[in-house]
Every structure is written in C-alpha cells, then in structure tokens.
Amino acid sequence: MECAIAGVAIHIHGRHDRIRSRRASPCYLRLVAISTPMSRIGMCAARTLRIIRIIKPQSAVETSMSNPFLNPVTTQTWANGRHIVRCVKVIQETWDVRTFCFMADQPIMFFFKPGQFVTLELEIEGQPIMRSYTISSSPSVPYSFSVTIKRVPGGRVSNWLHDTLHEGQELAVHGPVGLFNAIDFPSPKMLYLSGGVGITPVMSMARWFYDTNANVDMVFVHSARSPKDIIYHRELEHMASRIDNFSLHIICEKHGLGEPWSGYRGYLNQKLMELIAPDYLEREIFCCGPTPYMNAVKRLLETSGYDMSRYHEESFGATPAEVKADAVEHAEQAAEAAEVDVAELNEVEFVSSGKSIRVAPGETVHAAAAKAGLMIPKACGMGICGTCKVLKLGGEVEMEHNGGITDDDVADGYILSCCSVPKGDVRIEY
Ligand SMILES: Cc1cc2nc3c(=O)[nH]c(=O)nc-3n(C[C@H](O)[C@H](O)[C@H](O)COP(=O)(O)OP(=O)(O)OC[C@H]3O[C@@H](n4cnc5c(N)ncnc54)[C@H](O)[C@@H]3O)c2cc1C
Ligand code: FES
Helix, strand or coil: CCCCCCCEEEECCCHHHCCEECCCCCCEEEEEECCCCHHHHHHHHHHHCEEEEEECCCCHHHHHHHCHHHCHHHCEECCCEEEEEEEEEEEEEECCEEEEEEECCCCEECCCCCCCEEEEEEEECCEEEEEEEEECCCCCCCCCEEEEEECCCCCHHHHHHHHHCCCCEEEEEEEEECCCCCCCCCCCEEEEEEEHHHHHHHHHHHHHHHHCCCCCEEEEEEEECCHHHCCCHHHHHHHHHHCCCEEEEEEECCCCCCCCCCCEECCCCHHHHHHHCCCHHHCEEEEECCHHHHHHHHHHHHHCCCCHHHEEEECCCCCHHHHHHHHHHHHHHHHHHHHCCHHHCEEEEECCCCEEEEECCCCCHHHHHHHCCCCCCCCCCCCCCCCCEEEEEECCEEECCCCCCCHHHHHCCEEEHHHEEECCCEEEEC
16 A cells, blocks of 8 residues: 555644653554754744654555665664654663663664763653653664663652653653763773763763774773662673673672672772773773762872873762752852952842852852852753753843753743853842
C-alpha cells in the first residue's frame, strides 16, 4: 500500500501532551519536533510548534524495504535544540540505577560530544519540571542515546522516572550541550575518575574511544559504595579484557556480608593513585562524582603538582547540605572582600528574604545570593535546565541562557539566576 501523506499541519499543543504513550493504532500520527536552536526561535515557539504527518500502515515487506534505518545516508543528524524522543528500552543497571534508551520516531543520528548532557522536559503532577542528565551512551552507536539515572532518596524526578517512565513513552529533551567532553580536550593519555553515578560521562567517553579503536591510552578508575553498586560492571570488564589500552580499576568503599570483593577497598588516595596510574601527571584527567569526592581528587592533584589546566570536572549539582556550605563560604569571602572598589559594586536585593549584597561587576545573581547566604536551587549552571529561575522585580541584567527559559517567562520578568549578571542595582523576589 502506498504511504499516503494526507497533509501537513501545524499543531498547537498544550502542556498536557508533553509526555504520552504511543498508541497501538494502525494509523497513527507521528509528531516531529522542530529542532531549531533555542536561541533562534525561543523555547516557547519550539514548545508550541510541531509538524504532524499522517502515515498509513505499511506491510511487513514495505516496512523492511523502506526501513529508513537501512539507509544511513539519508538519516538526519541531531542538533542542539528541543526534540521529541521515545523511550525504547529500560535497563536495570544496579538495584537503584536504570538506563533509559531513547530514539526519535523519524530516524536521527544522535551525534554529540561524549561527556555532554541533555535536559529532560517533564510534567509531574501537572507541574513542568526539568532535569539534566548526561548521555551515557556513545555517539558511535548513533541511532539511539541513553541516560543512566540513579534514584535519589526523596528526589522528585529521579524517582518519578524509575517508577513511571516505560517503553513507548515519549518526552521532550533539550540538548545536547556541555563543555565537559572528550572531543574538546584531545590527549593520547586519559585518566577517568568517577564516583557513583558520576560514571556516566566518562563511560560515554570510554565507549567512544573503545568503539572507534582510537589510539588513546585510557585508565578508568571508578569508586563505588559497594560491589552491588558498580554501574556497568560487566561491560567495563569486557572492555578491559579485549583491548590493552583500557586499564580498569574499581575501588569499593565497603562490601556487604557474603558479598565477595577482591578489588581495592576504601577511597582513592595518593598512594592508590600512584599504584594505579604511576604516570597520572602526564594524563588528561576527567573527573565526575559527588562534590566531596571531587574536592578530595582536586586536593590530591594540587598537592602532587598536577597541571590543573588539564583537569576537567563535571558536577551533577550539590546536595542541599553542600549548597549551604558553599553559601557560607561565599558569605565569608564576601566579608573578606568588603574593602574592594565600592563605587563599582552593584547592589542585589533579595526582597522576600530581606537581604541585600553588593557584588562586583560580572558576578551572577546566583553568586550574589550565595554570598548573601541564600540557596537558590541550581542544576546545570549553564542556563539550560531552568532550575535557578527567579523573578526580577527591578533593575537590568545581562542574561546569556541556553534555552532554559521561555520568552513568556522573560516577558513576565523571570531570569535564570545562574547566567544573569546585574547591569546595575537589581531587586529579586527571593
Ligand atoms: C549536567 C548534569 C548532568 C547530570 N547527569 C546525571 C546522570 O547522568 N545521572 C544521574 O542520576 N543524575 C545526573 N544529574 C543529576 C540530576 O540532574 C538530578 O539532580 C538528580 O536526578 C536528582 O533529581 P531529583 O529531582 O530526583 O531530586 P531533587 O528533587 O532535585 O532533590 C535532590 C536532593 O535534594 C533533597 N531535597 C529536595 N528538596 C529539598 C528541600 N526542600 N529540603 C531538603 N532537601 C531537599 C532531596 O531529598 C534529594 O536528596 C546531572 C545533573 C547535571 C547538572
Ligand atoms: S541552573 Fe540550570 S538554568 Fe540555571
């Protein structure tokens, strides 16, 4: 049967259909997101415009004959923007970690720089919510991409995804973006250091170099709480067993009763580092894990004279306790810096909290809040996810966002505090 394209229409949709299951109807609508960069048309427009094609069912022969997956030459490639993707597989990696694999309905090659992340646009209990997740798969397997997500106790989105997201469900993703990637910092010798679910970006990098037979010498050091928490354990061992240029070292903090573990125990320290990677001073280092882990790694490297310009880290966002500690530290720094060039400082007033602070030109509203001892939630820190949105009541800011805020929100006076710099005195509702 001919595939009759009945028409092309522009469909205006509301928030309610952002996530939906594909129905097993013989003749269904395919929704294709227009993947135009956010900066060009704005997130609002991207949210509301979708092209609908009505496609008649195909016979089995036609399906295999015309299967666009068999024709990679005509397949489109992914560009930074908003895309509708469908969950095609859910993999239980460990007891509290799952991998969710996605594809587009129209075949798309998901090219990105290994280490980059996407931001999921969700609706939970009627509330729009966004969270960023690293792409854990590699662009060497480009027809789909995956994110690997750990349940965070009390966490809204991670638990919702584990409990709710299933095969066939569709959702919107923004990206790919991120400066923490293996392509922009090429080196013949890499050292990957990860803790817990912080393994995702370095796994993507390792998979990429493994799959492309790259002449890169990789040392992969992963710290897990216990053997049952090791994400991608078998795959890592498989990779290490097949190529000489991938050396794997797993460190477990502890192991449970009856849980066999013959590998390293405890925490990564100077001695262990010298044992595992005696040439670590010569390697490009990529580090991702909980904040205390990354702080310890940084201290270790700094004291051993490592060239920190070759150290790259990704933070998944601080826990509330860590944010509080950061805020206290910033407040202390602010007190120490009280003498500097007062005329140039901008006053940032946080109206609800009754606090104000004077900050140097170039400092963001988020940094100002931290200096004032206030904890505005923050996730990506790059104007993508929208977590740090606040209402500006007065004054002007320079905001350089990456699609994390709608034109409507901007018109209503909202700003993303992580990427907004005051241009004078400003008043913020917080
Ligand atoms: C660039 C980037 C990449 C990331 N990649 C990954 C990845 O690959 N895999 C992954 O699993 N995660 C990743 N993350 C983290 C992810 O974005 C989420 O932060 C994480 O899943 C937790 O979100 P949540 O909604 O479940 O938790 P949230 O609801 O945001 O809560 C986080 C924590 O804060 C606590 N909390 C929340 N509100 C309060 C409150 N009012 N008072 C006290 N405590 C509170 C919760 O109990 C929980 O412990 C990444 C983050 C970034 C920025
Ligand atoms: S923290 Fe993501 S937009 Fe500011």
